[in-house]
Amino acid sequence: MPELPEVESVRRQLAPELIDRVVDRVWWDEHPQQRFSDVDDAAGRRIEDVRRRGKYLLLPMTSELPDVPADEREVELVLHLGMTGSFRFSDRPAHDDVAHIRAWFGLDDGRYLLFNDPRRFGRVSVVPAGQHSTIPTLHALGPEPLSDDFDVERFADDLSRTSATVKAALLNQRFVAGVGNIYADEALWLARIHPTSRRVGRDRAHRLHAAIVAVIAGAVDREGTTFRDYQMVNGESGRNADFLHAYGQGGRPCDRCGTELRQTVVAQRGTTYCPRCQRA
């Protein structure tokens, strides 16, 4: 489940390999679901940068072709890993360790960037530079949790206004970008907030803000959490799994108080919390 720390780790490995490379050729798996759009438009364009917003990778690209009008020259390749998406480089459009290639990008250095995605939840699209209206979640994406844009007062205001459970709010991407099921449970555990709480007040909002920053920053430092699927571009795992206090720890004692952690479903997602530390 690639969330912000996992996607950031992928970004850091992709950037030095992809910046200034030209995409010569593109292929993607034809599939009934429309999870790929305008991917062909990446061909013939040079990758200017490898950026990240929330769980999205954004690759600004510029056309190498002289007959492309100026306003169509700048595009963005938008990549989302879904649940099981991963990238690998190969000298051919295949790889011994990669069984579910859904797309590949042939580069001008002869290598291929392979997009592997067993469960097909990933998305790939090419859009005009900065035009995200066709990608609703990206379009309405909240602030980056590790940037100054993540303002604690605004976060508290937003949480006080929504009627959703705090767990649903964290997963929504509008209040803060890049938090998924793992780090939502971790942040709520650290902030001692019950996942089904609604309209959390100022004190709890401040605790949750600090917890999100701490949890995400720690996971970025450890190159993400490998629980089952997530791998970096070099095939290695993240090191954050040993530092989880809540996610996947149901039935084990709480690291703070020793109470058995409870496993439930909140916002249609498996949710683990401490019934003593995280009171409703």
Add this chain to the structure above:
DNA sequence: CACGCCTCCTGTGCGC
């Protein structure tokens, strides 16, 4: 408008 339920998809792990 916004919340929340349903769906997509397939490998894994469990119980019998």
Add this chain to the structure above:
DNA sequence: TGCGCACAGGAGGCGT
């Protein structure tokens, strides 16, 4: 051992 099935969840679509 093998089979069947529940389960994992990010985001989009849609009903309320």
